[in-house]
Amino acid sequence: MSNLLRSLPPTAKGILAVLRVLPRVSRPRTALLAGGVVVSAVLPIGIFVLTGLLIGDLPGAARDGADSLAADRVGTLLVTVGIVILIERLTTPLLRATVSTLGRDVDRYLQEVVLNALARPRGIAHLEDPDVMDEVRIVRGLGMSAHRPGQTVEALPEVLSSWLRALGSAAVLTWFHWWLGLLWLVVWPIIVYRMQRDYLRVGEEGFGQSAQLRQAEYVRDLALDPPPAKEVRLWGILDWLVTRFDTLWQAGIGPIRRARRPRPGMVLGSAAAILVINVLSYGLLVYAAVQGSLSLAALAVFVAALGDANEYAVGDEHLYLSYAAVTVPKVLSLEQRLADSSPPESGLPVGADVPAQEIRYEGVTFRYPGTERDVLNGLDLVIPAGQSLAIVGDNGAGKTSLVKLLAGFYEPTAGKVTVDGADLASLDPEAWRRRVAVLFQDFTRYHLPVRDNIGFGAPEHAGDEDMLRRAAERAGVGDLIESLPNGWDTVLSQAYTDGVDLSGGQWQRVALARAMFAVEAGAKVLVLDEPAAALDVRAEAELYERFLDLTQGLTTILISHRFSTVRRADRIVVVSGGRVVEAGGHDELLDRDGRYAHMFRLQAERFQPAGGIDA
Numbered sequence: 001m002s003n004l005l006r007s008l009p010p011t012a013k014g015i016l017a018v019l020r021v022l023p024r025v026s027r028p029r030t031a032l033l034a035g036g037v038v039v040s041a042v043l044p045i046g047i048f049v050l051t052g053l054l055i056g057d058l059p060g061a062a063r064d065g066a067d068s069l070a071a072d073r074v075g076t077l078l079v080t081v082g083i084v085i086l087i088e089r090l091t092t093p094l095l096r097a098t099v100s101t102l103g104r105d106v107d108r109y110l111q112e113v114v115l116n117a118l119a120r121p122r123g124i125a126h127l128e129d130p131d132v133m134d135e136v137r138i139v140r141g142l143g144m145s146a147h148r149p150g151q152t153v154e155a156l157p158e159v160l161s162s163w164l165r166a167l168g169s170a171a172v173l174t175w176f177h178w179w180l181g182l183l184w185l186v187v188w189p190i191i192v193y194r195m196q197r198d199y200l201r202v203g204e205e206g207f208g209q210s211a212q213l214r215q216a217e218y219v220r221d222l223a224l225d226p227p228p229a230k231e232v233r234l235w236g237i238l239d240w241l242v243t244r245f246d247t248l249w250q251a252g253i254g255p256i257r258r259a260r261r262p263r264p265g266m267v268l269g270s271a272a273a274i275l276v277i278n279v280l281s282y283g284l285l286v287y288a289a290v291q292g293s294l295s296l297a298a299l300a301v302f303v304a305a306l307g308d309a310n311e312y313a314v315g316d317e318h319l320y321l322s323y324a325a326v327t328v329p330k331v332l333s334l335e336q337r338l339a340d341s342s343p344p345e346s347g348l349p350v351g352a353d354v355p356a357q358e359i360r361y362e363g364v365t366f367r368y369p370g371t372e373r374d375v376l377n378g379l380d381l382v383i384p385a386g387q388s389l390a391i392v393g394d395n396g397a398g399k400t401s402l403v404k405l406l407a408g409f410y411e412p413t414a415g416k417v418t419v420d421g422a423d424l425a426s427l428d429p430e431a432w433r434r435r436v437a438v439l440f441q442d443f444t445r446y447h448l449p450v451r452d453n454i455g456f457g458a459p460e461h462a463g464d465e466d467m468l469r470r471a472a473e474r475a476g477v478g479d480l481i482e483s484l485p486n487g488w489d490t491v492l493s494q495a496y497t498d499g500v501d502l503s504g505g506q507w508q509r510v511a512l513a514r515a516m517f518a519v520e521a522g523a524k525v526l527v528l529d530e531p532a533a534a535l536d537v538r539a540e541a542e543l544y545e546r547f548l549d550l551t552q553g554l555t556t557i558l559i560s561h562r563f564s565t566v567r568r569a570d571r572i573v574v575v576s577g578g579r580v581v582e583a584g585g586h587d588e589l590l591d592r593d594g595r596y597a598h599m600f601r602l603q604a605e606r607f608q609p610a611g612g613i614d615a
């Protein structure tokens with residue numbers, strides 16, 4: 001069965017993929033669509049057969065008078081044709097309305113499939129996989145671009161019923177000459193197949209250029225989005241961006257444009273085939289009528305059948321099928337691929353007081369997916385619960401990577417991270433992440449109300465005003481929030497009416513409040529990655545003063561290049577070459593006069609050129 005599916009033409013696969021998706025979106029409307037397709041295919045055939053019979057009976061009725069049997073038949077046929085036409089007229093708008101909403105819902109559903117599929121894996125490695133990102137770009141356009149898979153759904157009744165009508169008409173023509181009907185039955189699928197193959201080539205060419213177009217879009221957004229606007233103007237790179245965008249876009253779009261050009265062989269071949277079969281069919285009909293071997297009724301029926309048989313393979317609806325033929329299987333395969341690569345999100349439960357003993361890195365080696373270099377190299381590290389640990393080291397030493405492993409975004413290439421003796425990989429990732437609060441160095445600035453910016457630390461408690469206020473106070477942003485035009489409901493972006501943009505340091509404190517909110521909600525591990533990077537001297541001093549209060553009772557990991565913060569930690573480790581090379585308290589490490597002492601003195605000298613080193 002799966003072999004049969006694989007050997008189907010891509011359009012057929014696309015239609016089958018859409019048909020598979022439809023019941024997931026709405027069963028009743030799918031049933032309505034199926035019924036509507038059959039009805040709208042059968043009724044026109046019924047109308048022309050009945051009309052043919054009607055025409056056939058007319059001479060008899062005219063000859064025998066109004067009371068004759070023939071006149072009765074004409075009356076009955078007239079009423080029947082009227083009823084069938086009425087049903088057809090009612091069915092068409094109902095079917096259109098159904099497929100229009102169903103099509104939109106399919107677009108929405110497919111976007112949700114992508115969102116859920118991307119959110120499913122434990123870590124974030126898949127979001128850095130270029131192949132996945134190429135596909136994500138394609139599915140990002142779902143429902144937004146002019147080429148929506150939903151349009152396929154909207155086109156389905158038209159297309160399927162035209163196919164059914166063409167089939168029915170060809171079957172009717174077999175009564176005239178069996179081989180003529182058969183000829184139509186053979187020729188039209190060939191033409192439809194060839195046209196669809198052409199449409200599909202355009203679609204696939206478009207998606208094949210995803211990486212190129214992704215780059216073009218990135219460059220375009222650099223010129224459009226507010227955050228890079230300052231640098232773009234300062235460095236005067238706008239022209240460069242426009243030229244680069246143009247080059248990338250042309251390079252990406254060129255092959256699509258070329259694929260879109262009609263191919264003379266295909267166009268002429270189809271037109272010739274259609275012309276020949278029509279000339280043959282109409283010629284035979286006229287010949288038979290002239291010879292008197294065909295009744296008036298039969299002539300009317302066959303002429304109408306020929307008209308319907310010609311209905312297929314024309315109109316945009318057939319082009320729409322290719323939109324789904326490429327995108328829908330891609331969405332479904334992305335969903336499958338990410339589901340296969342990520343086991344179901346379950347694991348051992350995580351108690352409210354975890355970690356109660358320690359977090360331990362045991363011989364941890366780590367290399368980012370798709371790279372060649374080990375960032376961590378057999379690293380051993382014990383972080384006792386309830387204590388603060390500072391990690392120092394050169395840029396790129398792997399400090400942040402350590403935290404990413406702790407948050408379960410990636411898994412070690414070798415070795416393991418354990419929490420109270422349990423392998424982190426065996427824990428329920430969601431439950432574990434609720435125990436970990438992180439202020440990332442590159443934290444996110446949500447262009448949303450400040451309430452959400454802080455509440456996102458523990459969304460399930462976001463309605464708890466007291467908790468929000470406590471977190472804001474602990475991070476030192478209580479007064480700032482009170483001073484905003486709409487208080488807690490102020491959107492943190494100038495792009496919205498009454499919105500406010502914050503300074504770098506204010507943003508950092510809001511991000512700290514988010515982490516503190518998670519702590520209020522029960523997180524036991526607090527990670528601060530360069531928490532003072534954007535703070536002014538006073539705010540930094542305040543943070544140090546509050547450091548003990550902020551970290552009390554928590555297992556804290558502090559990453560910083562500022563030794564004035566680092567020295568307050570219970571224990572300090574120096575990471576270099578992917579390993580811990582020194583560990584101890586501040587005084588102990590100074591006494592040891594190693595790497596830490598060297599880095600500490602270097603920084604202290606910069607701030608106290610004339611005095612002693614007593615930071």
Ligand SMILES: Nc1ncnc2c1ncn2[C@@H]1O[C@H](COP(=O)(O)OP(=O)(O)OP(=O)(O)O)[C@@H](O)[C@H]1O
Nearest residue numbers: 128368371375393394395396397398399400401402
């Ligand atoms: N997502 C990623 N994919 C591939 N390599 C990465 C990724 N993130 C970081 N790296 C690489 O891993 C190495 C360690 O980075 P990491 O951010 O852990 O360093 P760090 O010690 O925190 O540095 P800094 O002090 O500059 O913040 C760097 O060489 C960096 O280029």
